[in-house]
Amino acid sequence: MHELTVATGIIELAEATLRQNGMHKIHAINIVIGELTCVDESALRFALDPASKGSPLEGADINIIWVKALARCEHCSTEFQPKGFIMECPQCKGLETNINKGRELYVKSIEAE
């Protein structure tokens, strides 16, 4: 259940931002997650619910923006969407690839007052 650690990180970031901006209530939080991060959305929502109790994030809308994986073949430079962690280039069948997208795990913004 690494999602509990992720949930705690989200709450800490939200609280710090709220404090720094002299705000007091969070209406919504926008979180970006890449599909290669091993973060499960339902487990994260499940963890956020009790973890945010009593925090400014309690009751806020949790908006999750998923980012599809995008890889680039080192041999032929083809950009493609890999199937999970299998990074086989559809063009030259090479496995040596760079992951350009899919590892994102960050809080984009909060909507607050």
Place this chain on the structure above:
Amino acid sequence: MCDVCGCGNPSETRIIPLDHTHGPEQGPHHPHDLHHPHSHLHEPVRREVIIEQDILHKNQLFAERNRGFFEARGIMVLNLVSSPGSGKTTLVEEIIRRSGKSPNICVVEGDQQSTLDAERIKMLNIPVIQINTGSSCHLEAETVGQAAKQLNPIKGALLIIENVGNLMCPSLFDLGENYRVVLLSTAEGDDKPLKYPSMFHTSHLCLITKNDLLPYTGFDVEKARKNALLVNPNLQIIQLSSITGEGMDMLMQWLEGIRKQRCK
């Protein structure tokens, strides 16, 4: 927009001689027409604040701090990851036994509960600290850093971190290690790299352990290799048994190589 108080309601502007004061629930003080046709319940100012910060940045900061500490002391650090029961502790014991009379090795053990693994390592007169993670399924950089500082390894030491037995969660948490080593035992199944790819994808070395059980498990070594290389073509693979010693020489050579590299 109302140009008297800016509340958003359309209005006709009129200049009037009377002032009035809003109550506390009615918003800011300003003079305007008593007959002014709009509500005084102004909308609170809701705005978007951009953060764009990594959720695991705290762990990453501690991992970088650990890396600095290890590098400054010339310590080589391995993070052993695998499912529970793949033979991590037995392997650590065997590495220690094969490292001469005074091996410069320290160990951090990670388990949800108990000090059983640390007690086994202590029996070999090796400095060891047990971390119990409780409800957490992985080790994090902060606690590993605290443990490493308590162990106080001397220059050139090998620090072995035995992570919590879990083939998924620890892959997300950098501990500041030099090498991540994933163990896959022949009792588990050759399809594990495809079922839990993130761990194999982020590892440097894969050890296929419990080679002595091969005749009984139906584990297909070639298939396991192929699956592991499919998710990580740069993965080095060593097949071994901590019990019979098969393949251990190759692992010890690999360890010798990386320690020399660090001492340069």
